[in-house]
Amino acid sequence: MVKGPTAKSILRHEFLGLRVRAEPRGGGMVHEGEVVGETRNMLRILRDDGRIIMLPKNSYTFIFTLPRGEKVKVEGWAIIGRPEERLKKRYRRW
Amino acid sequence: MPDIRRIAVERVARLMEFAERHASERPELARDAVLLAMRIARKARVRIPYRYRRLFCRKCGTPFLTPGSLRVRVRARRSTHVVITCLRCGYVKRIPALREKTK
Numbered sequence: 001m002v003k004g005p006t007a008k009s010i011l012r013h014e015f016l017g018l019r020v021r022a023e024p025r026g027g028g029m030v031h032e033g034e035v036v037g038e039t040r041n042m043l044r045i046l047r048d049d050g051r052i053i054m055l056p057k058n059s060y061t062f063i064f065t066l067p068r069g070e071k072v073k074v075e076g077w078a079i080i081g082r083p084e085e086r087l088k089k090r091y092r093r094w
Numbered sequence: 095m096p097d098i099r100r101i102a103v104e105r106v107a108r109l110m111e112f113a114e115r116h117a118s119e120r121p122e123l124a125r126d127a128v129l130l131a132m133r134i135a136r137k138a139r140v141r142i143p144y145r146y147r148r149l150f151c152r153k154c155g156t157p158f159l160t161p162g163s164l165r166v167r168v169r170a171r172r173s174t175h176v177v178i179t180c181l182r183c184g185y186v187k188r189i190p191a192l193r194e195k196t197k
Contacts, residue, residue: 004104012098014105014134016127017112036116036123084133087105088098 007072010064011079012087019065020045022055025076031055035064040082102138106131110146117159129155148178153185 005013015035022031022045031053037044042054043062057076064072079086109131113124128150135142150157151164158164158178165179168191176189 004108009101012101014108016130017108017115036120037126083130084137087102087134087137 004067006066007070010066010072010074012089014083015043015064015079016083018067021063021065022060023063024060026059038083041080099138099140102134102140103143105134106140106142106146109134110142110149113150113157114159117157121157121160121163124157124159125155128157148189151180151183151185152187154180154183156180156182 005018015038018035020033020035020043022043024030031045031047033045033047035043036046036052037054041057043057043060044052044054046052057080060076062074062076062079064074066072109127113127113131116127117124131142131146132155141147149159156163158180163181165177165181167177167179169175169177174191176191178187178189179185180187
């Protein structure tokens with residue numbers, strides 16, 4: 001039985017608790033930390049230095065580290081949507 | 095294509111585990127995680143796994159993972175039962191204690 005998010009199911013899975021690295025699309029400061037919150041357009045990240053910041057999904061590319069160890073790079077605009085809505089299908093986009 | 099339900103159950107489990115981890119230092123985050131878990135379960139019509147069901151208040155979503163968030167009493171008035179009171183919202187949950195030998 002498949003346990004935990006896979007590279008394919010990451011779009012519909014939960015981000016909370018995953019380690020993430022956020023790179024702004026236009027270039028700029030990169031953030032690394034753990035996902036602690038999510039809204040329709042933003043991700044809330046607890047940075048390694050202890051600060052909590054919110055980043056707009058649209059402007060960043062995220063690299064999530066799955067519990068098994070794999071890393072998945074996801075474009076921010078592909079994960080727009082409230083977490084409970086992302087669960088029930090959204091699109092066939094990678 | 096994996097079933098929405100299966101993903102939902104996994105998500106609920108991971109959310110509750112997240113709440114457990116952060117409950118002591120950041121209770122607000124833990125509560126948000128619990129609320130999300132409840133919403134996910136509701137949307138996907140899956141039940142919250144039994145071992146997580148007792149860990150939080152059904153009314154306000156506060157996890158019962160730190161001392162000071164709940165009150166537990168054992169009452170034997172009508173029948174022996176355990177009373178759990180959420181100290182945030184006042185919601186009271188009663189659990190009948192059948193099989194009084196092994197609880």
